[in-house]
Amino acid sequence: MRTPPLASLLVQRMMKLPPPITRDLIIERDLRVPMRDGTVLLADRWAPRAGGQGLPVALLRGPYGRGGPVAMQLVRPLAERGFQVLLQSTRGSGGSGGEFVPLRNERLDGLDTVEWMCKQPWFGESIVLYGPSYLGFTQWAIADQAPAQVKAMIPAVTETTLGLGFLREEAFSLESAFGWGVLVGMQERSWATARFLLGARRRRRAELTLPLSSADQVALGERSQIIQDFLAHDSQSPHWSGADASEGVEDVEIPASLVAGWFDVFLAGQLRDYARLHAAGRRPRLTVGAWSHSSPGVMSTMLDEALGFGLAHAHGTAPADRTPVRVFVMGAEQWKDLSSWPPPGYAARRLHLRSGGRLTVEPPTTAGTDGYRYDPADPTPAVGGTRMVPGRKAGRVDNTRLEARPDVLTYTSDPLSEDLEIIGEVAAQIWFRSSLPHADVFVRVCDVDPQDRSTNITDGLTGLTTADELSRAEVTLTPTAYLFRRGHRIRVQVSSGAFPQYNRNPGTGEPRHAATRIRVADQQVHHGPEHPSAILVPARTDR
Incomplete structure (x- = not known):
């Protein structure tokens, strides 16, 4: 036998x-x-x-x-x-x-x-x-x-x-684009997978390199045309014409x-x-x-x-x-069958940012402003979430240490009186001003359990080029399916980065591949009747 x-x-x-x-x-x-x-x-x-x-x-x-x-x-x-x-x-x-x-x-x-x-x-x-x-x-x-x-x-x-979504001009996915370029660059070397996993520290140095056009040399020891193209041409560039299906x-x-x-x-x-x-x-x-x-x-x-x-x-x-669509509803920790995507029976519900770090269904009645300083030399880190590179933890993780940083604002609801199920597209509208014209706005939604553990659910980032003028930043977060349990709280984070998931915004307006300088920025989030910053979640309506 x-x-x-x-x-x-x-x-x-x-x-x-x-x-x-x-x-x-x-x-x-x-x-x-x-x-x-x-x-x-x-x-x-x-x-x-x-x-x-x-x-x-x-x-x-x-x-x-x-x-x-x-x-x-x-x-x-x-x-x-x-x-x-x-x-x-x-x-x-x-x-x-x-x-x-x-x-x-x-x-x-x-x-x-x-x-x-x-x-x-x-x-x-x-x-x-x-x-x-x-x-x-x-x-x-x-x-x-x-x-x-x-x-x-x-x-x-x-x-x-594939891959062109990494190259959005207003939100460059450095970790995914650069990491994939390094992975492909190592494919023809012996023990390629082991080399890639063991090279995490070198990739970290490369991601911090200025200008980024030299990062391939740091990670691979040679120039990579794939990485150079990713850095130099955003998703709307004619360079990528015909490169998608x-x-x-x-x-x-x-x-x-x-x-x-x-x-x-x-x-x-x-x-x-x-x-x-x-x-x-x-x-x-x-x-x-x-x-x-x-x-x-x-x-x-x-x-x-x-x-x-x-x-x-x-x-x-x-x-x-x-059924045509089957999704895993996090929080409930069970599968759910749907007739379509996005599913019927869910409508956008606004949760408003308010003074004192509160998050409420009711719109604010008084104006308020919260501030923080973003320093590209000590960038706000990516913690869990949407990650592609092996060896960097993805998905749902504890956000306690991240939320303790001075460059992260949080807004939290009261404990929920009943379960709240959200399935579909998530967005944020953040009234924002920076001391510099060029700045990023990162928004994340978390579930805070009765033990005060904050777990990320969905997030997104957008870049602004006139950030020194007060304006409403429209941030698209990743779609999700989540059940917030009764007694839990909803939390919204606002910051200016998630490095190296997204590249550091140097604050200088230089092209991302050529920037050689970084500038510290003072950021403001406004909320009130005239500037109603809010998160929009697709809440179930048939309860």
Whole structure:
């Protein structure tokens, strides 16, 4: 009797999977897949040793190599449970020919790969597109033109404009953009994953480097064109023209199951992708858990969708029925089925900032001003929340130490007399003035329990360029689903940063990649009848 592979047993236990159909697999390595321009990309085929030919094929395309965690967590579970799997290294990565230029070549290369697959003797007449993050973007890149053999797609923690959301001019996501650039820059080095995790202190120094255009040298010891492009070109720059897949969303007819997380960096874009599919008359699925980008729950849920939703469509049958949208309601700590996103039955409720650090439903009757000093040399830190880089804690954490800082204002409600459920979009309107024209406004909503522990739920940041004039800062926070329990309090934080989740605002107006100086700013938050600063939460209305 053959001993089960240790990797198979570890994955089964880690992902809480039922026993596989088989653990006896064959791996054909370095298959050469020709592209229309003559470039050859490499791929590995995983399949059951017995009966593998003719099974549905799960296609995964990405720049993260074809071994290690990618093979163990993404490929092996599928190949042991009803699929054969083709894992391909995208252009310029993992031994594939050409140069890796993020987002640029995935459409034509993906379509050429599908065409090649359909001609292979082992092909089984059906393909399921699968994978998270960049592997999800490669799905979207071909989805609107994929041939009939593609029966389903399962993009997780990803979106059609992958990465461009990091590059907002008014809120540059330094940690995600820079961290991903460093990760890709290390891919071709030996022990890449270990090097990345062990390089956290060096990345921290790099994120503090001025000018930021030198940060790649600090982190990698060499120039990275990917990082330079991220720093120099914001999301609206012509440089990124044609580098996203958003224009084709309404034309996608492939059944799609989207897996997202409340603390994932791509959440807002993924929800937009779902809404556009739904508006176009499609019937996509959406599952949103209390996950960050690399949470184990993403992997296990994505696999569940592949083995249920994906295999059913691959075999020409209907998957088990469920509601279109399933979300995890934090606070209640339970799943909830919804008919759509955003769901009906929730309306914006204004909670007003008031003097004395109070937060109330009633509007203020007297004017007030609260102030703090923001120093880029000691930037307000990012604590939990929406993070992508491994090794930096994401999601819900204790905010007590953060709220004790002098550069963080807090506004807190009285204990709630009844439960309050919010599901949907969250926004803030903060009347703000700075001593400098250039300043950021960061807003976070927290749940304060009866033991005074403050836990973050959602947040967002916007940048101002005329901050020395009193104006209303419009801040978009990440969507959420949360139940504030009776006896708990709602808290709103206002500050001017969350470093390194967002880059430090130097206060000088210099371009972010070129700034060499920093200036301390004195900030003011105004509230009152003439300047009603408030948070807007989507509160349930049918109680």
